[in-house]
Amino acid sequence: MSGPADYIFYAAAAMTVGAAILVAILPNILYAAVALLFSFAGVAGLYILLSADFLGATQILVYVGGILVLLLFAVFLSNRISDAKITNPTHFRLPAAAICLVLFGVLSYAGVSTPYAVKKGVYLPTTADIGELLMTRYLLPFEVASVLLLAALIGAALLSRPDRAAPEKGEMEEGKG
Amino acid sequence: MTLDKLLVIAAALFCCGLYTVMTRRNAVAVLMGVELILNATNINFVAFSFFLNRVMGGQIFAVFVIVLAAAEAAVALAIFLRMFSTTGTVEVDVADQLKG
Amino acid sequence: MEALALSLVNAIPPLAGVPLWTVTLLLMVVVAAVILVFALTFEGVGSLVLRKVAGDIQARIGPNRVGPNGMLQFLADGVKLVLKEDIIPANADRLLFKLAPYFVFVGSFAAFVVVPFGVGLIAADLNIGIYYVMAVTSLVVVGVLLAGWASNNKWALLGGMRAASQIVSYEIPVGMALIPAVLIAGSLSLQDIVRSQGGLLGIFGWNLFHNPFTFFSFFLYFTAAQAETNQTPFDLPEAESELVSGYNVEYSGIRFGLFFLAEFGDMFIVAALATACFLGGWNVPFFNAGTLPWIWGNLLSLGVFLAKAFAMVLIMMWVRWTLPRLRVDQLMRMAWKFLVPLTFVNLLGVSLWLLVFRGKGIPGMIASLFG
Numbered sequence: 001m002s003g004p005a006d007y008i009f010y011a012a013a014a015m016t017v018g019a020a021i022l023v024a025i026l027p028n029i030l031y032a033a034v035a036l037l038f039s040f041a042g043v044a045g046l047y048i049l050l051s052a053d054f055l056g057a058t059q060i061l062v063y064v065g066g067i068l069v070l071l072l073f074a075v076f077l078s079n080r081i082s083d084a085k086i087t088n089p090t091h092f093r094l095p096a097a098a099i100c101l102v103l104f105g106v107l108s109y110a111g112v113s114t115p116y117a118v119k120k121g122v123y124l125p126t127t128a129d130i131g132e133l134l135m136t137r138y139l140l141p142f143e144v145a146s147v148l149l150l151a152a153l154i155g156a157a158l159l160s161r162p163d164r165a166a167p168e169k170g171e172m173e174e175g176k177g
Numbered sequence: 178m179t180l181d182k183l184l185v186i187a188a189a190l191f192c193c194g195l196y197t198v199m200t201r202r203n204a205v206a207v208l209m210g211v212e213l214i215l216n217a218t219n220i221n222f223v224a225f226s227f228f229l230n231r232v233m234g235g236q237i238f239a240v241f242v243i244v245l246a247a248a249e250a251a252v253a254l255a256i257f258l259r260m261f262s263t264t265g266t267v268e269v270d271v272a273d274q275l276k277g
Numbered sequence: 278m279e280a281l282a283l284s285l286v287n288a289i290p291p292l293a294g295v296p297l298w299t300v301t302l303l304l305m306v307v308v309a310a311v312i313l314v315f316a317l318t319f320e321g322v323g324s325l326v327l328r329k330v331a332g333d334i335q336a337r338i339g340p341n342r343v344g345p346n347g348m349l350q351f352l353a354d355g356v357k358l359v360l361k362e363d364i365i366p367a368n369a370d371r372l373l374f375k376l377a378p379y380f381v382f383v384g385s386f387a388a389f390v391v392v393p394f395g396v397g398l399i400a401a402d403l404n405i406g407i408y409y410v411m412a413v414t415s416l417v418v419v420g421v422l423l424a425g426w427a428s429n430n431k432w433a434l435l436g437g438m439r440a441a442s443q444i445v446s447y448e449i450p451v452g453m454a455l456i457p458a459v460l461i462a463g464s465l466s467l468q469d470i471v472r473s474q475g476g477l478l479g480i481f482g483w484n485l486f487h488n489p490f491t492f493f494s495f496f497l498y499f500t501a502a503q504a505e506t507n508q509t510p511f512d513l514p515e516a517e518s519e520l521v522s523g524y525n526v527e528y529s530g531i532r533f534g535l536f537f538l539a540e541f542g543d544m545f546i547v548a549a550l551a552t553a554c555f556l557g558g559w560n561v562p563f564f565n566a567g568t569l570p571w572i573w574g575n576l577l578s579l580g581v582f583l584a585k586a587f588a589m590v591l592i593m594m595w596v597r598w599t600l601p602r603l604r605v606d607q608l609m610r611m612a613w614k615f616l617v618p619l620t621f622v623n624l625l626g627v628s629l630w631l632l633v634f635r636g637k638g639i640p641g642m643i644a645s646l647f648g
Contacts, residue, residue, distance in 0.1 A: 004302070013182070013186050016186065016190065017189045020190050020193035023193065023197055023209055023210070023213060024193045024194075024197045029203055029206055030373060030426070031372070031373075032206060032209060034373070034423070036213070037419060039190075039213065043190075043216050043219070046183070046220060046223075047223055049178060050223050050226075051227055052226070052227070052236050053403070054405055054408070055223060055236055057408045057409050058240065058412075059243065061408075061412040061415055062244075062246075062247050063212070063216075063243070063246075064415060064419065065415025065416065065419075065445070066250075066445075067246065067247055068419060069418050069422065070251060071205055071250070072419070073254070073422075073438070074205050074254040074257055075205055076434065077258060077261070078205070078258065092199060093200055096195075096199040096200045097196065099195075099199070100192040100193075100196045100199075101192070103191075103192055104188050104191075107184075107191065108185045108188045108189075111181060112181045112184065112185065116180055116225075116228070118180050118228045118229070119228065119229065119230045121231070122231055125405075126236060127404065127405060127465060129233050130233065130236060130240065133233055133234075134237065141241060145241055145244050149244065149247075152249075152251050153251070155252050156252050156254075156255040159252070159255035159256060159259050160255045160258050
């Protein structure tokens, strides 16, 4: 599809890459988090343009509604309220920028010059296919991912508990509790 | 919208994420860079899945990457909060000892 | 939408020279404007109805000064909000302070796109309908958090974090309680879910009566959704007497108006999803509205849908003014220790029922007994 689909693609790509650049260079960490939100939204738009409708909605649901909220909570809980503008210095800007530009050049040259066997894309709904594949061919990764999520849940809850006070009477405490 | 343009976009996102990880001192900002890198790889997977005749494995892999990114962010942020409560800061420069 | 644009271009000769995508885009803008007008009207009238219902339940009259019997109160409120002074706290983060209400409003309004108003009246019949609504309403959390922080106010921050953790906790039971409707219809698209409740069974074709587990999941969805949209009895983060009204304490004028409108918009979305998934949507009992000419069929189904949705909104308001507020820890305990396990057991029950009885519900089985 040419015409408007190409304009939408360029707009989504510009939002994604522009917001990513803002994440990299903004000193205020909350502004960087908001820019990250726009980057995630741009990536979700690219997914929809690539016929990955279920994945686009998952991107918004998990990344924007989950991970970004976690990031914001972490920023709020690790700074005092009076730091309305949270700034942090950056080191090694010039060498890092040089390395990243060289890497960008190498990656894009490798991507553009390789003759992939590209076929014309088709736009079909994907939810039913993803569901069926997760239950038949990719069942083991699915179950392993669920065990991993359980471990992450328990680990995160355990790590963020407040420290216990002095050992209770009658308990043998050797080392940390 | 061709495969080349999408690979260039993913490369740009990857390099922005890498720059964020390398230069930022705040641990939460480093995590933001890691999320950008994961998004770049996801774009690559989905682009190849679309242009190589709808190979669904690309999208399934992207689903798993999203799931793992969520789990990793949760645990990493719990570690950062613990670090803040013991040392009073989340600068990555102070976390250079295994003890404590 | 493209088919409609094509028929428009064919019907109106002067439009033949315009490329199809321009017509489609203009049509999308017009449809979005119509939905925006509907949403804003509902939110205005809804605030008036809320105050009248509150007055009835609390044995008083409610607004009765502006217009006949107080009917134009929402216009007066709107004009007041627009004319109020725009105050931004001194040390607040100006950009985030101004940006936060828009996230909340977009998160609420973007869900109107997939609401099935009638037989052919849906802005975009996405094949991930319900999943899209869940994804887009999670944008509200970011707005609430940014509003709480950017106000540079301890109580706003506390209220914002409490509201955000409440919304995120109740998203799980809301999603899990909607899945039985998806399982019965076999599709995430809301039009498919509504059509699957049509047919010859009339009012008993509703998903509410399909099997005991979906009956239960309707009430689970209603409770969890009332909590997710911060309605009493779950409105501790934003009540006027708690934490000085929470995350929107520093907001005045039209910025506060955006939060206020988004709350009513969320209320309508909850009611619309409840009617579409469990109460038969726009289906007219024992009658196929698609057989009528386009305009009468759509008007009839629109009327039926709005009647059911407004009844649900009235029930939400009724519950809001009847039950006392829950404390924050009671809120969280109810979400994680009661609603989440109940919705999972419910989902298991529906799946087993559909497996054992091959997708037929209780009314369907009774009807097949009689032939």
